[in-house]
Amino acid sequence: PYTPEFFNQHLSGIPVVGMQYIDHRLPCSWVATDNITAMFMMVDYLRQKGHRRIAFLSNEVNRFHSAQRCEGFRAAMSAAGLTLRPEWLLTWQREFVNGVLPGEIELPDFTGRLAPVFGNRKDAPTAVVCSGDWQALATIKSLRQMTFDVPKDVSVTGFGHSLMGLLANSGPKLTTLDDCLGEVAGACANRLLDHIENKPRHLANILIRPILVE
Numbered sequence: 001p002y003t004p005e006f007f008n009q010h011l012s013g014i015p016v017v018g019m020q021y022i023d024h025r026l027p028c029s030w031v032a033t034d035n036i037t038a039m040f041m042m043v044d045y046l047r048q049k050g051h052r053r054i055a056f057l058s059n060e061v062n063r064f065h066s067a068q069r070c071e072g073f074r075a076a077m078s079a080a081g082l083t084l085r086p087e088w089l090l091t092w093q094r095e096f097v098n099g100v101l102p103g104e105i106e107l108p109d110f111t112g113r114l115a116p117v118f119g120n121r122k123d124a125p126t127a128v129v130c131s132g133d134w135q136a137l138a139t140i141k142s143l144r145q146m147t148f149d150v151p152k153d154v155s156v157t158g159f160g161h162s163l164m165g166l167l168a169n170s171g172p173k174l175t176t177l178d179d180c181l182g183e184v185a186g187a188c189a190n191r192l193l194d195h196i197e198n199k200p201r202h203l204a205n206i207l208i209r210p211i212l213v214e
Helices: 004-010 035-048 064-079 111-118 133-145 181-198
Strands: 017-019 029-033 054-058 089-091 127-130 155-157 176-178 205-208 211-213
Touching: 017 181, 029 035, 029 181, 035 064, 035 127, 035 155, 035 176, 035 211, 054 064, 054 133, 064 089, 089 111, 111 133, 127 133, 133 155, 181 205
Parallel strands: 017 029, 029 205, 054 089, 054 127, 127 155
Antiparallel strands: 176 211
16 A cells, blocks of 8 residues: 555655545545445345344455445444344454465355354354455355355345356355446546546545445
């Protein structure tokens, strides 16, 4: 990530609009998916489906989007008056390699993380909100290895409306949130053109509301 020193030295005076990652230290406009609202949408959707015991899962919790989604999930559960046990926050950070988070070719095994929470089936969460579609597919795979029927026993949701979610060919389609990257990119380009042509006096953070996809 850019530091304020780098920004001031190399980008000061140049029209700059950041996309998806908001760094409040840097004096520029930003356009991003509204991760907080997204979690309110998903928690409300699950609550309307009858779920009360809802967990959150992310294996990249130190990254910007996952951290925001976790924050939004906690706030949404509180606003809905739903109990959130500490152990239902299934969050950790997978390992970086030489400072880079490597891509994953195969779905990771989450059974070790899920087992302590889902060991007592009568008291286990009935839904898991995942920070991404990839994590959702890995959660579904791991729960099925633990002999849970997904979605009959446990509902699992994703985020991104990505190819991984669309191509899940085992069982029902994945309920997810479309992060509307096309709209984010378009708003970013329009904001940058406005900075170039009109030199507005104010900066703005623009949040694009995602779309829930069943």
